[in-house]
Amino acid sequence: MLLERERCLVAQFGRELVRAGLTAGTGGNLSVRDPATGYIAVSPSGMGYDAVTAADAVVVAPDGSVVDGTRRPTSELAMHLGFYAARPDRHAAVHTHSPAATALACLRRPLPAMSYLVALSGRDTVPCAPYADFGSQALADAAVRTADGCDAVLLASHGLLCLGADMDAAFQLAVQLEFCADVYLRCLAAGAEPAPLTKEQMRRARERFGRYGQPKKET
Numbered sequence: 232m233l234l235e236r237e238r239c240l241v242a243q244f245g246r247e248l249v250r251a252g253l254t255a256g257t258g259g260n261l262s263v264r265d266p267a268t269g270y271i272a273v274s275p276s277g278m279g280y281d282a283v284t285a286a287d288a289v290v291v292a293p294d295g296s297v298v299d300g301t302r303r304p305t306s307e308l309a310m311h312l313g314f315y316a317a318r319p320d321r322h323a324a325v326h327t328h329s330p331a332a333t334a335l336a337c338l339r340r341p342l343p344a345m346s347y348l349v350a351l352s353g354r355d356t357v358p359c360a361p362y363a364d365f366g367s368q369a370l371a372d373a374a375v376r377t378a379d380g381c382d383a384v385l386l387a388s389h390g391l392l393c394l395g396a397d398m399d400a401a402f403q404l405a406v407q408l409e410f411c412a413d414v415y416l417r418c419l420a421a422g423a424e425p426a427p428l429t430k431e432q433m434r435r436a437r438e439r440f441g442r443y444g445q446p447k448k449e450t
């Protein structure tokens with residue numbers, strides 16, 4: 232099977248998405264790129280995660296043409312392709328409809344530096360992209376443009392997208408940012424903005440996470 236390892240990861244981490252409470256029903260999608268060929272294994276459109284096997288994952292070329300697979304690729308294929316084109320150093324993408332991150336995206340607010348864990352995104356703040364129709368090229372363009380090198384971006388009135396050097400990193404980022412968004416909303420519900428970490432504190436957090444020295448723009 233072409234890209235068997237990557238397709239297994241798509242099936243395995245799809246089930247993890249459900250188990251971790253990061254999506255509901257068939258919402259969200261994920262992909263893994265094979266650096267050697269540039270081909271990308273993506274989740275199939277509209278299938279329950281528990282039913283998806285490695286063979287159901289679809290292999291596409293960077294231009295989106297299907298290379299192998301019998302299913303239709305995820306409706307957000309353009310967004311995945313856009314990020315891989317923009318980020319040659321990232322080889323996995325996880326798009327969630329997780330409740331807290333989505334609530335923040337519905338408020339159209341970025342996730343600020345309220346916890347050192349936000350630094351896992353590679354930036355001080357996770358930005359929120361403007362609303363565009365789901366599955367549209369406009370959404371893909373807005374998400375890539377707004378992320379601007381950040382490993383995560385909120386999608387207005389929709390959800391969250393996280394990138395990683397590999398699937399484990401992208402998935403862990405989605406888990407940690409969902410936690411941060413939940414805590415942030417609890418702070419707002421308590422009637423106050425949480426104390427922001429300073430740029431220096433966030434820089435040290437990134438350094439401790441092993442990201443120091445990477446060409447990331449400060450925000």
Ligand SMILES: [Zn+2]
Pocket residue numbers: 258259307326327328365389390
């Ligand atoms: Zn979505």
